[in-house]
Amino acid sequence: MELHFYPGQKLLVVIDKYIVHGRFEAWGGPASIGTDPRMPEEPTWPGEYVIDKAHAYRTNTWPLSRITWGTPLRDMPGQNDVWYQLPGGKWGSAKADIGISRNDIVNLNFNLYNIRTVPRQWVFNDFGPVAIRWFKDLNGNRILDGKERLSGQMFHTTQKNEAQHTRGLPIAMVPSHGCIHLRPIDRDRLFAVGAFKPGTRFVVRKYYEKY
Amino acid sequence: MKNIKKLLIVLLVCLLPFPACLGEGLQWRHDGSVSHGQRVIQTQLQSIYEALAVNDGIFLAGYKIDKVGVNYPYIAFVDQKLEEPRYWAQSADPKQFFEFDHRVHLLDVEGTLFFFEKEEWRQAAFSLKPDSIVVHSSNFLVACRPAPLMMTDTELGCCYSPQKQWQVEVNWRSIKPAVCDGVLTVVEERGPKRIAHRIDLKSGKIVKSKQLTAPVEDACRAF
Numbered sequence: 091m092e093l094h095f096y097p098g099q100k101l102l103v104v105i106d107k108y109i110v111h112g113r114f115e116a117w118g119g120p121a122s123i124g125t126d127p128r129m130p131e132e133p134t135w136p137g138e139y140v141i142d143k144a145h146a147y148r149t150n151t152w153p154l155s156r157i158t159w160g161t162p163l164r165d166m167p168g169q170n171d172v173w174y175q176l177p178g179g180k181w182g183s184a185k186a187d188i189g190i191s192r193n194d195i196v197n198l199n200f201n202l203y204n205i206r207t208v209p210r211q212w213v214f215n216d217f218g219p220v221a222i223r224w225f226k227d228l229n230g231n232r233i234l235d236g237k238e239r240l241s242g243q244m245f246h247t248t249q250k251n252e253a254q255h256t257r258g259l260p261i262a263m264v265p266s267h268g269c270i271h272l273r274p275i276d277r278d279r280l281f282a283v284g285a286f287k288p289g290t291r292f293v294v295r296k297y298y299e300k301y
Numbered sequence: 302m303k304n305i306k307k308l309l310i311v312l313l314v315c316l317l318p319f320p321a322c323l324g325e326g327l328q329w330r331h332d333g334s335v336s337h338g339q340r341v342i343q344t345q346l347q348s349i350y351e352a353l354a355v356n357d358g359i360f361l362a363g364y365k366i367d368k369v370g371v372n373y374p375y376i377a378f379v380d381q382k383l384e385e386p387r388y389w390a391q392s393a394d395p396k397q398f399f400e401f402d403h404r405v406h407l408l409d410v411e412g413t414l415f416f417f418e419k420e421e422w423r424q425a426a427f428s429l430k431p432d433s434i435v436v437h438s439s440n441f442l443v444a445c446r447p448a449p450l451m452m453t454d455t456e457l458g459c460c461y462s463p464q465k466q467w468q469v470e471v472n473w474r475s476i477k478p479a480v481c482d483g484v485l486t487v488v489e490e491r492g493p494k495r496i497a498h499r500i501d502l503k504s505g506k507i508v509k510s511k512q513l514t515a516p517v518e519d520a521c522r523a524f
Contacts (some may be wrong), residue, residue, distance in 0.1 A: 092470070119359050127457065127472040127491045128448060152452050153474070167348035167366060168332035189475050190450070193350045196364070197394050197410055206364070206372040206394075216452035248453050264453050 091283075091290055093141070095136050095270060096184040097121075100205070100263075103269070104285050112301075114276045116201040119243075119268035119296045127151075132268040134243055134294055139224040142234045144281075147244065148220035154198075156188045156259070159215040165175055165208040167192060172208055202253035217269075218247035222286045232289040243268045246288070247277055327359045327381060331429040335359065335379045335386075342383045345374060353398030355405060357381055360417075362395035362407075362496075376407065376422065389422055408435060427463055430444055436478050436485060443485060443502055448474045460487060460500060467505025471498055483522035488513065488520050497523035 091106040097118035104111040111228055124131030129151060138221045157174050162179060164173040171194045173181040185191045190198075200206045222245035225234050234240065246269055248257075254261050255274040263271055273279070280286055295301075318500075328336045333346040349363035358380035364372035374391040393409040397499050400406065405417040406425070410432055414425035430446045436444035441464035448458035460478060462469035471478075476488040477481040485500040497520070500506065509524070 126455070127489070129492055130453075150472070156453070165370065170331040170350045181488065189412055190349060192348060193364075193394060194450075200394075206374070209371045214451075215381075225400050236396075249451065250453060 091285060091287070093285055093290060093292040094295060094301070095134065095293070096295045096299055097136075097301045098295075099300055100282075101301055102272075102276075104280065104283060105146070105301055111285075113281065114280065115263065115273065116245075116276075117263045117265050117271040118294075124267075126267065127264045129267055131265070133297065134266070134270060135241075136269055136294045137226060139229040139241065139292045140162040140232050140234075141286055141292050142223045142240060142288055143224050144220050144222045144286055146215075146219060147217040147246070148215065149217075152216050153188050154189065154214040155216045157184070157212045157215065159212060159219045161212040163208060163210060163212060176213060181245065202249060203257065213252065214249050216249060217244070218249065218252050218274070218277075221269075222277075224292050232291075242253070243270070245270045245272055245277070245280075247272055247274050276283050314349065319371055327354060327379065329359060329361055329379075331363075332342075333363065335361070337381065337383055340383050342379070342386070344377050344379065344386050345388060346377055348372070351395060351397060355400075358406060360407075361386075362398065362400050378391065385386070387420075392461075395436055395479065396432070399435045399438045401435075401442060406417075406438075407437075417476070429463070430459075434461055434477065436460070437502055439479050441503075445473065445478045445487065448490065450474075458489075460485060460505075461509045462502070463503065465503055465505065469498075469500055469505050471500075476517065479520040480518065481524070486520040486523055488517065501523060 094103045100117050102116035108115040118134030119132050136143050146158045149155050162175040171183050171185040172192050174180050196206050199209055223237050223240045225240050228238050251261050261273045302365055309486050317332040319439055326337050329352050331349050333349055334341055339422045343363055346363035348360050348523045353360045366372050374394045376389045377386045379386045379401035393411045393517055395407055396410050397408045407415045412429040412431040414428055415422040416425055429444050433444040433446045435444045443462045445460040457470045458472040459470045471487045473489055478487040485502055487498045489496045498507050499507055499509040501524040
């Protein structure tokens with residue numbers, strides 16, 4: 091099985107033994123470097139890659155992504171704070187650690203889920219519940235080893251699309267900063283057909299290429 | 302006679318425009334309690350996050366939380382005597398209280414402005430951008446909207462004045478802009494870089510910028 095992404099067409103094609111198993115809408119980055127002062131948008135870099143793994147991703151680059159999706163939360167209204175569970179079972183403070191207060195979280199949840207509550211789990215990570223990683227396979231063995239490194243770009247859904255999916259609303263796809271955005275249901279379908287199996291060949295086409 | 306003179310001086314000071322004078326001594330806590338000296342009352346708000354002390358009491362913004370954890374945004378007022386608080390339900394989360402045009406104003410997260418008059422909150426004739434904070438309100442307003450939290454949101458952070466009709470894009474988030482020595486100071490975040498700007502309040506022109514080489518705790522320490 092292979093994956094082929096045509097960023098200019100926002101199209102992800104799953105091919106197995108020359109048979110197309112599915113076509114999925116997928117949004118990459120812009121064709122040229124952008125101007126977002128937080129982090130400039132970049133193209134989804136054309137090339138041949140290999141799928142490595144899928145995991146709940148976190149990064150300090152984006153405030154909401156400093157906490158992994160699904161992390162248990164504890165509401166602390168008397169401190170205008172929300173605690174999140176740390177590895178080992180202790181609790182961290184969203185207010186102290188990422189500068190987001192309880193009322194910010196209530197407002198975020200209202201914007202996404204139309205209810206003013208503190209959710210039981212962190213559902214605000216920009217990379218959704220799971221990110222699918224790839225790498226450039228320098229030695230051709232389809233395993234991440236040696237000097238090979240995971241790409242900073244990955245397949246993922248967004249917190250907004252996850253909320254829309256949960257609420258049964260239309261999914262509003264948007265361009266990425268270089269990653270490949272998927273609809274939640276398509277991500278699930280791609281997993282189900284084995285498209286994200288580690289070792290799967292994955293090709294990002296040039297922006298002018300058409301399927 | 303001396304005591305009467307002292308009392309008159311105190312009264313005279315308290316009549317001067319120091320908003321927190323007669324309201325001073327009122328302390329509020331996030332848990333919804335308000336105290337004055339040893340006396341403490343528990344308001345109906347279970348989570349307070351914003352307040353403004355005024356001549357005769359304190360305005361509070363927070364939530365009443367029901368049994369299933371739904372937060373209902375409210376404003377409350379507690380007077381200096383800690384008598385029964387008054388409450389006003391809100392349709393959007395209150396963001397900030399401030400004084401402007403001789404009246405207490407409220408800005409909510411949607412950018413809607415209200416002013417307090419005759420025991421009611423009335424909607425102002427103009428609004429601000431959603432998620433803004435007011436940083437200057439002496440004769441005209443200057444407000445700032447932070448960089449968005451979500452990666453996919455694209456509206457940049459900015460500072461602006463509706464009355465002076467200027468807007469400057471400045472991508473701030475973790476350090477709140479502040480007026481320092483009469484000049485608006487904003488610490489902008491461009492990736493890992495931190496760049497401080499001094500902006501003229503009336504014109505919106507950036508008069509000075511410098512890249513910070515070390516973290517600062519607040520905007521006024523940037524220059």
